Amino acid sequence: MSTLKEGTADVGIAREEPKGWRDVPTGGLITEAGNAMEYETGDWRTFRPVWHKDRCIQCLFCWVYCPDSAVEVRDGKVVGIDYKHCKGCGICANECPPKVRAIKMELESEAAGEGAAGNEGGGKDNA
């Protein structure tokens, strides 16, 4: 992830300087498969989903419904949220069963202490 590949975009996270117009692929072509991973949409978020491990029943509804594959699952279990890509749509919190409510939406600016409005990313923080 240290270099910016052709046809991908950088949303302002400090990496290499984005390419100039002479060097971008012609016609907006994306020349590499699967590179949507590199387009980090986490800073679009106004509300962030906060996952509470102690309440979670591992039904995986959040993982099924997340439109951005931003619910991180390891060995069949939810382990956290990928804040680099989560856009904060809240579908996961909505789909979390009412009796469980293991995911709560919090204002990005008030969530998770310092740096919350940024995009430090990594679901591991929450796991």
Place this chain on the structure above:
Amino acid sequence: MPKAVAITGNEAVAEAMRQLNPDVVAAYPITPQTEIVQIFSTFVADGLVHTEFVPVESEHSALSAVVGASAAGARAMTATSSQGLALMWEVLNIASGMRLPIVMPVVNRALSAPINIHCDHSDTMGARDSGWVQIYSENVQEAYDNVIQAVRIAEHPDVRLPVMVMMDGFIISHGMETVTLLEDDVVKRFVGEYRPEHSLLDVDHPVTFGALDFADWYFEHKRQESDAEAGVSQVVISVAEDFARISGRRYGLFEEYMLDDAEIAVVALNSTAGTVKEVVDALRSDGVKAGLLKLRLFRPFPHRDVLSALRHVKAIAVLDRADTYSTMGGPLFIDIRNVMYDMPGPRIVNYIYGLGGRDIDLDEINKVFEDLKDIATTGKVGAPVTYLGVRE
């Protein structure tokens, strides 16, 4: 041996398409382009081409299908007129933005309302800023030759842009002329096989066409598109040189007719240029230094070459078969005056003529040259924009 035949503009374009044998043609019939689609579909039915012909339900679908086919690596074509081109509007910019080398003959016809099926240039002038290369043709021979050259221009690695080839509705599309056709195998060799750099069907090198492109990248892609346009003129010239070798017919960015030493000159597009030549001939025989610049490549605009061709002329009349409704004249006038802005010499006036198929005759063009004589003598311009041939 090349053969001379008497055919109409539509027949000549359909014949060019048969010889080009595109992989995909998706088209919808519209007057006055209808015969192109009709004749070409007969070629398909008779097995004379290998083309996958898609008889779509609208022009929006026609160009959409052609965009998909082109992205899949096919040499793809369509053809249209007027309202059909207007219905393609959304997809025009997608074709150019995705840098797809589609070739589309357009038979010029007035836009509604009022509804009208005859020639003016309001349809293609409406697509002026769509990023398509625009080539205009005076007569049947040029329409045929331009469609064949357009394939090479569009697919050139320095261009990779869609190209429209224009001819005047009915005047040329339905007018019969003697045309020299090339041999099938000569055309086939001239355009060669299309080898796209990227294709949706190339599964070993997967690519995404038409992806979301936000404020962080869109501008770079559009700037790159503009840069590609800047290289079009050179490709148009080199393709024309190759074409001259197979046909003996020479083309450039525009035709200069008696322009070298002209003191007064007309700038025109398409079939009207033929009528202007008649008037220029008559004036020259009377010792009047009259000339014509017939533009072939209108988009991108070959501004440097136009400037050097016109800079010595004292008075210029630009004939526009479309209005911009800016109240400052037609689209060609605006470009020509822009090009000449830094020249202290030439006075430039505009005549909007022929809307909805109104004929322009020798007397009217004579009147334009008479006006130019006055302007060249006095240096004074009365009205910069005149509506020529309209009833007061």
